[in-house]
Amino acid sequence: MQIRAYLYLMAAAILVPVILFAGFALRLLEAGERELARAAVVRAAERAAWTVDAELSARQAALAVLAASPALVRGDLDAYRTEARAAAGGPHAWPVLMDVHGRLLFETPAGSGAARPAGPVPAYFPAMLATNRAVVTDLLPGGAGGGLATAVAMPVVAGGRRYVLGTAFGSDHFRRLLAQASLPAGWQVDLVDRNGKLVASNHGAATLVGRSAPAALVAAGALAGQGMLDMPLRDGDPGAVAFARAPLAGWLLAVGAPASAVAPAPGGARRASALDLVAALAFAVAVSACFSRGHARSIRAALDAASALGRGDMPAQRRSRIIEIDRLLGALRQAGNELRRAQSTRESAGSERQTQLERAQQARQMAEEENRAKDQFLAMLGHELRNPLAPIGTAAQLLKLPDLDGHRARYAGDVIGRQVEHMNRLLSDMLDVSRVTRGLVTLNLEDVDLRNIVERAVEQTRPLMEERQHRLELRVPKAPVTVRGDQTRLTQVVANLLTNSAKYTPQRGSIQLSLAASGDEASLSVADDGDGITAELLPRVFDLFSQGERKPDRAEGGLGLGLALVRSLVHLHGGNVDASSPGRGGGSIFTVHLPLKHELAALTTPAPSLRRTRESVRHAPPAALRVMLVDDNIDAAVSLSLLLEAAGEHLVSTYYDAASALEWAAFERPDVFILDIGLPDMNGYELARRLRAMPQFADTLLIALTGYGQLADKVRAREAGFDLHIAKPAEPEEILAALALAGVHAET
Numbered sequence: 001m002q003i004r005a006y007l008y009l010m011a012a013a014i015l016v017p018v019i020l021f022a023g024f025a026l027r028l029l030e031a032g033e034r035e036l037a038r039a040a041v042v043r044a045a046e047r048a049a050w051t052v053d054a055e056l057s058a059r060q061a062a063l064a065v066l067a068a069s070p071a072l073v074r075g076d077l078d079a080y081r082t083e084a085r086a087a088a089g090g091p092h093a094w095p096v097l098m099d100v101h102g103r104l105l106f107e108t109p110a111g112s113g114a115a116r117p118a119g120p121v122p123a124y125f126p127a128m129l130a131t132n133r134a135v136v137t138d139l140l141p142g143g144a145g146g147g148l149a150t151a152v153a154m155p156v157v158a159g160g161r162r163y164v165l166g167t168a169f170g171s172d173h174f175r176r177l178l179a180q181a182s183l184p185a186g187w188q189v190d191l192v193d194r195n196g197k198l199v200a201s202n203h204g205a206a207t208l209v210g211r212s213a214p215a216a217l218v219a220a221g222a223l224a225g226q227g228m229l230d231m232p233l234r235d236g237d238p239g240a241v242a243f244a245r246a247p248l249a250g251w252l253l254a255v256g257a258p259a260s261a262v263a264p265a266p267g268g269a270r271r272a273s274a275l276d277l278v279a280a281l282a283f284a285v286a287v288s289a290c291f292s293r294g295h296a297r298s299i300r301a302a303l304d305a306a307s308a309l310g311r312g313d314m315p316a317q318r319r320s321r322i323i324e325i326d327r328l329l330g331a332l333r334q335a336g337n338e339l340r341r342a343q344s345t346r347e348s349a350g351s352e353r354q355t356q357l358e359r360a361q362q363a364r365q366m367a368e369e370e371n372r373a374k375d376q377f378l379a380m381l382g383h384e385l386r387n388p389l390a391p392i393g394t395a396a397q398l399l400k401l402p403d404l405d406g407h408r409a410r411y412a413g414d415v416i417g418r419q420v421e422h423m424n425r426l427l428s429d430m431l432d433v434s435r436v437t438r439g440l441v442t443l444n445l446e447d448v449d450l451r452n453i454v455e456r457a458v459e460q461t462r463p464l465m466e467e468r469q470h471r472l473e474l475r476v477p478k479a480p481v482t483v484r485g486d487q488t489r490l491t492q493v494v495a496n497l498l499t500n501s502a503k504y505t506p507q508r509g510s511i512q513l514s515l516a517a518s519g520d521e522a523s524l525s526v527a528d529d530g531d532g533i534t535a536e537l538l539p540r541v542f543d544l545f546s547q548g549e550r551k552p553d554r555a556e557g558g559l560g561l562g563l564a565l566v567r568s569l570v571h572l573h574g575g576n577v578d579a580s581s582p583g584r585g586g587g588s589i590f591t592v593h594l595p596l597k598h599e600l601a602a603l604t605t606p607a608p609s610l611r612r613t614r615e616s617v618r619h620a621p622p623a624a625l626r627v628m629l630v631d632d633n634i635d636a637a638v639s640l641s642l643l644l645e646a647a648g649e650h651l652v653s654t655y656y657d658a659a660s661a662l663e664w665a666a667f668e669r670p671d672v673f674i675l676d677i678g679l680p681d682m683n684g685y686e687l688a689r690r691l692r693a694m695p696q697f698a699d700t701l702l703i704a705l706t707g708y709g710q711l712a713d714k715v716r717a718r719e720a721g722f723d724l725h726i727a728k729p730a731e732p733e734e735i736l737a738a739l740a741l742a743g744v745h746a747e748t
Helices: 003-066 070-074 077-086 125-131 171-179 215-223 269-310 323-386 389-399 406-438 450-467 487-503 562-572 607-619 634-648 658-668 684-693 711-720 732-747
Strands: 093-099 104-107 148-158 161-170 188-192 198-201 226-230 239-245 252-258 446-449 471-475 482-485 510-518 521-528 576-580 588-595 626-630 651-655 672-675 701-706 724-727
Touching: 003 077, 003 148, 003 161, 003 171, 003 188, 003 226, 003 239, 003 252, 003 269, 070 077, 070 148, 077 093, 077 104, 093 148, 125 148, 148 171, 161 171, 171 188, 171 198, 188 215, 215 226, 215 239, 215 252, 269 323, 389 406, 446 450, 446 487, 450 471, 450 487, 450 510, 450 521, 482 487, 482 588, 487 510, 487 521, 487 562, 487 588, 562 576, 562 588, 626 634, 626 658, 634 651, 634 732, 651 658, 658 672, 658 684, 672 684, 672 732, 684 701, 684 711, 701 732, 724 732
Parallel strands: 471 510, 626 651, 626 672, 672 701, 701 724
Antiparallel strands: 093 104, 093 161, 148 161, 188 198, 188 252, 226 239, 239 252, 446 482, 510 521, 521 588, 576 588
16 A cells, blocks of 8 residues: 555544544534423423422411411301401412311302301311321312312311311412413423322413323323423424422422424534535545655655665665655665674674573572572461460360379470460560561650540541441450550541541441551551452552542542541551452452550569579579569469469469559558559559559569560669569569569568
8 A cells, every 4th residue: 555545544544533523522412402401391390399389388378377367266257257368369269167077167259158068078188187287189179160179278276166277279370370480482381180180281271170181291290209201292292291299289290391492403513514524534635645745755765775775785865855754764874884783793692692591590590499488487487386386275275174183284384384485485586577677666655545546436437337337347455555656646547447448338338447466566457348449549549639439329529638648647657558459349458557655675683683593593492472463464463373372482462453452552561563564544654653652662672574575665664663574474483583582682
């Protein structure tokens, strides 16, 4: 194919989509105009329904005023008739008074004050009297001149007697009301009662009243409060009928518009656009033909130069009107020299390529080896962590056996001690590596229990959870999870995560908030079974203004700042946050990692002294001491007290909160206090300060027995008044050696 043909096709490829798009846009414009016109008819029906309801509401208000008439209270019906006739509000509306049996006491158009004989009770009477509320009737016989009428009736009690007040409307009343609607000429408005009978119309004779409305209109009105139908008008011309139901009366207002009013006006917009586009296409073809001749000459020059290069000749120096062709000719002239240089470097490039392949192979092998090493490490770690559990479990079951002799009990205790010590070493090594690699920074803020943060955040998001009927499951540990942070900002972080899950989870979904502490890190995760996160969105889910796909049933929107704020606040607290999701419809998990508040570090005593004391414990039993043990972990407190009583014959009193310990300390006057730090009512620091403030315990030995062991916490414990620190889990010999120090102090 010649370049000229390519240019023609290029012009066509550009213009044809433009033509198609223009035609499509015109069709959309016409459809939009059609929808706007139909919407105008629907709004007209709604306005007519509001007008009818407003008229009926006004009549009900007038009846409420008449119910308080003194004449009616006295039973003076003639005087009341005069008042009611003045309040009728038009020649086609008249007041009616009936008793509770449906007997007509007077009706203004009748012109007689005499009561009519009792007839059958109107059909609407039982429901009206039972509910004691005003009703609007459908078409009833009894209008002026024996025609049909409608009425608003209201049961009242006046002067100890019960009446039914009403206002009856002739067909011309609503006909005049509908005629006041500002509708274009040729539009019709029909008022249809609940039985499908025509009450009034702005077009047609009065004899239309009482006739049945079109069945299609009645059926559509029974299914929906408003809508639109394409159906012929009363004169037989095609048109569109919009209907709306008046809430107070339950009547149907139908507004019919000719077909010309809801169809876009005919015009030649598409025809004119098509002609313009065809002219543009013809112009493009002419321009393409003009330029194609010059391009063809330039291409032939380039072909000649390439042929010369293929023969080994240097292409002739030529110029064309196209810059790119000139550059091509120059490039062809340089190609010969480049080919010669390429030939000389091809061999060296081959050897270099081989070297690179070998290096890539080595790198791949190293990566595979590192991966295998990682798998082996994980397998070994799993083995080393699980392996001690078997003897620990067996020993625990052995201790539960009845009539267990002392030898076997000691053996079981030794097994548990050895295996726990082994696991403690493993965990300590891993935690040390974790702290070094993460480089945790202590924040100078306040101590915050994340359980309180979770409680505050759940309280903040409770309305949204209840609105969307989500089931929120909380997995919060019983022990405090303390971090150093800003309470308000951390609450904001958790609330944002809960809000995000609530928004992107369908109603009656499940959301799970889990709080846990592992090592020196607190992790808070929010998992849901909602929409999930696509793979494309996941890497940027914490970016500003990044949001998931909106759905029609999601009324609450946002600018996409919540998760970005979560990430910023978490980073300010020295933590990190990540998100995971299997994809669309698979739910998502957001996990916040925060450094725990540096655990209370143990105070160290001089190592040589402590070692000498341990040696003395092995060879000579320590003197009996009065020991007060304060720990909220009941199992740990009881087991330690039993150990101290059995091994050292010490007198141990055990308390599980700081308040009880303070209350009995002055009475028991212990020689040694062993205090846990994480107590429920008061931390160990404050308890130590209060004990030191008591004169009798100014020189008493205070030991911190805790799982916290950072250097900064040792300083804090020293400032609180502790003499020693023993990290959990502690060796029995270490605890007994610490008690021996109290004996040494007592002797000196």
